[in-house]
Amino acid sequence: MELWYTEKQTPNLSLSCKITKTLHMEKTDYQDLAVIDTLQYGRMLVLDGMVMTTESDEFVYHEMISHVALNTHPNPERVLVVGGGDGGAIREIIKHSTVKEAVLGEIDRRVVEVSQEYLPSIARALTNPRVTLEIGDGIEHVRRNKGKYDVILIDSTEPVGPAVGLFSREFYQDVYEALTPEGIMVAQSESPFVNQDVIRMIHQNLTGVFPIKRLYLASIPTYPSGLWSFTIASKKWDPLQVDPANIRAIDTKYYTPEIHFGGFKLPQFVAELVNE
Amino acid sequence: MELWYTEKQTPNLSLSCKITKTLHMEKTDYQDLAVIDTLQYGRMLVLDGMVMTTESDEFVYHEMISHVALNTHPNPERVLVVGGGDGGAIREIIKHSTVKEAVLGEIDRRVVEVSQEYLPSIARALTNPRVTLEIGDGIEHVRRNKGKYDVILIDSTEPVGPAVGLFSREFYQDVYEALTPEGIMVAQSESPFVNQDVIRMIHQNLTGVFPIKRLYLASIPTYPSGLWSFTIASKKWDPLQVDPANIRAIDTKYYTPEIHFGGFKLPQFVAELVNE
Numbered sequence: 001m002e003l004w005y006t007e008k009q010t011p012n013l014s015l016s017c018k019i020t021k022t023l024h025m026e027k028t029d030y031q032d033l034a035v036i037d038t039l040q041y042g043r044m045l046v047l048d049g050m051v052m053t054t055e056s057d058e059f060v061y062h063e064m065i066s067h068v069a070l071n072t073h074p075n076p077e078r079v080l081v082v083g084g085g086d087g088g089a090i091r092e093i094i095k096h097s098t099v100k101e102a103v104l105g106e107i108d109r110r111v112v113e114v115s116q117e118y119l120p121s122i123a124r125a126l127t128n129p130r131v132t133l134e135i136g137d138g139i140e141h142v143r144r145n146k147g148k149y150d151v152i153l154i155d156s157t158e159p160v161g162p163a164v165g166l167f168s169r170e171f172y173q174d175v176y177e178a179l180t181p182e183g184i185m186v187a188q189s190e191s192p193f194v195n196q197d198v199i200r201m202i203h204q205n206l207t208g209v210f211p212i213k214r215l216y217l218a219s220i221p222t223y224p225s226g227l228w229s230f231t232i233a234s235k236k237w238d239p240l241q242v243d244p245a246n247i248r249a250i251d252t253k254y255y256t257p258e259i260h261f262g263g264f265k266l267p268q269f270v271a272e273l274v275n276e
Numbered sequence: 277m278e279l280w281y282t283e284k285q286t287p288n289l290s291l292s293c294k295i296t297k298t299l300h301m302e303k304t305d306y307q308d309l310a311v312i313d314t315l316q317y318g319r320m321l322v323l324d325g326m327v328m329t330t331e332s333d334e335f336v337y338h339e340m341i342s343h344v345a346l347n348t349h350p351n352p353e354r355v356l357v358v359g360g361g362d363g364g365a366i367r368e369i370i371k372h373s374t375v376k377e378a379v380l381g382e383i384d385r386r387v388v389e390v391s392q393e394y395l396p397s398i399a400r401a402l403t404n405p406r407v408t409l410e411i412g413d414g415i416e417h418v419r420r421n422k423g424k425y426d427v428i429l430i431d432s433t434e435p436v437g438p439a440v441g442l443f444s445r446e447f448y449q450d451v452y453e454a455l456t457p458e459g460i461m462v463a464q465s466e467s468p469f470v471n472q473d474v475i476r477m478i479h480q481n482l483t484g485v486f487p488i489k490r491l492y493l494a495s496i497p498t499y500p501s502g503l504w505s506f507t508i509a510s511k512k513w514d515p516l517q518v519d520p521a522n523i524r525a526i527d528t529k530y531y532t533p534e535i536h537f538g539g540f541k542l543p544q545f546v547a548e549l550v551n552e
Contacts, residue, residue, distance in 0.1 A: 012293060221470075
C-alpha cells in the first residue's frame, strides 16, 4: 500500500510526498495540526494543509530567517520570534552568544507542544534557560513591549486567516516601536515565482516605516516553487554593509558569510518586483 | 473535470500541474515526447515522463546554462549545445554578438520539430542564420570537431538511458579536445538536494581534465527541489575573475552581472559536496 500526502500549493500546482505514517493529527483552537513521516524529507509539520517545516530542509528556513539579521546587528541581546512555534528559529538565535533572551510569541500552544514531542531536533532549544515562551497573540505582545527588542523575526504562515495582521502596515509600525533605536526586523515573504503580490504588498507596507529595507532569497524545496524570500527592514544597520570579518562563527548547514551577501543578489525578475 | 500531470521526481516525491489539454504526444525513435498545457507554468515539454522545460520558467535554465560561460570567455565565436533540442540555450547564445556560429547537436530530430511547432517562444532562434542544426549523436560530433569550439554546453537529461555517456570522464576529455585553448564547458548537474551523487560524480570525472572547475546554482521551480546546479569547467578563464564591466549587456529575466557571481555563493552543504 502506498500512502501519499499532497499539498495543493496553488489551485493549479501540488507537491506530494510518500509517507510511512501519520504521527499526530488534531484540530487545535486555531488550526488543523499534523505531523507525518515522509520518505523524501523526514518528519513534516503541516498546518491547515500547508507544509510548515520538515526535518530535512528546515535548516534553510531557520538559518536564513535568523542569521542575516543577527549578524547585521553588532550586539543582539533581546530577540523576538512572532509565530515559529516549532522552535527552529529560536534554536538558531541562541547559537549567538550575545543573545541574553529569545522570546517565542506563538499563538497556538499545541504547535509548541507537538513540535517538542515529534520534532525534537527542531524544537530542542525551547527549554534553554535563555528562552521565554509567550503563548498568546504576537501582535499584542509587540504592542506591549515598546523599545525592548534588538531583532524581531516574523515567522508566520502565509497571509490568510489569523496571519493577515502580520503583513499590515500597522503591524510593521508596531514592530518598529518595539525595536531599540538600532533594531532590525525580518519577515518571511513567500515565493517570488508564486506570490509576487505578497512580496510587493510587504514592500509597500514597509515603505516609510523603516529607512532600510531589502529582499533576500533562499532555496527551500518543500515550499511552493522551491525559492523563498525574506524581507529585512532596519533602522540603522544595513545587512550589505556588514564587515565579513565580524560575522560570528556559528555551526550552520546553509548560511555562510558568502551566503549572507549572496542571498541579496536577486535575479532580474525579482529585482524588478521590489525596485520602486 | 480536472486533468493533472504528475511527475514522479523521485520514488518518494512528485510534482503535479493542472492541465487544460495535451497538445502533442508521440513515441520517437529515442523517447516518449509530449507537450502539455499547464495552468501554473504554461506549455510544458515532457520527455520520458520528466519535465524538460516550461514556458514560464525556461528562462532561468536557458539563461544560466549559457551566459555564465559566454561572459567568462572574452570572445566566444563558436558555441556547441549538446542536447537542448528545444532551442532555448541557442536563443540565449545568439544574443551575444560575438557568436558567429551556434551549433545544436541534438540526437532526436522530433524534439526540435515539436518544439518549433508548440514552443515557438523557446525554439524561435533555431532558424537564425548563425545557427547550425546537427541532428545526430552529440558524442560523435564532439569527437569529430577537435579544437573547434570556444564554449560547449551539455544540455542533457539526467544520467539515465542515452544520456549516461554525457557524464563520463571519457566524454569530458573529448569535450576538452573539442575546445580551443581558451575553451569553456558547462554541464547541467542536477539538484544539490536530490542528486548529490550526480554532482559528486561530475566533479570527480572532471578532476584532472580541466584546470578550473566550479559549481553554480539557480532556482528552477519545475525541477526536483527547485534548486538546480551547473558545473563550469575551463582551460584558462575563471568565471569568478571576470571584470563586471566586461559583462555584455543582454536582455535577460534572471541572469545579471550580480547573479553571475552570486550563483557561485554556495550554501554550506553544497560547498561541502564539491570541496575535495
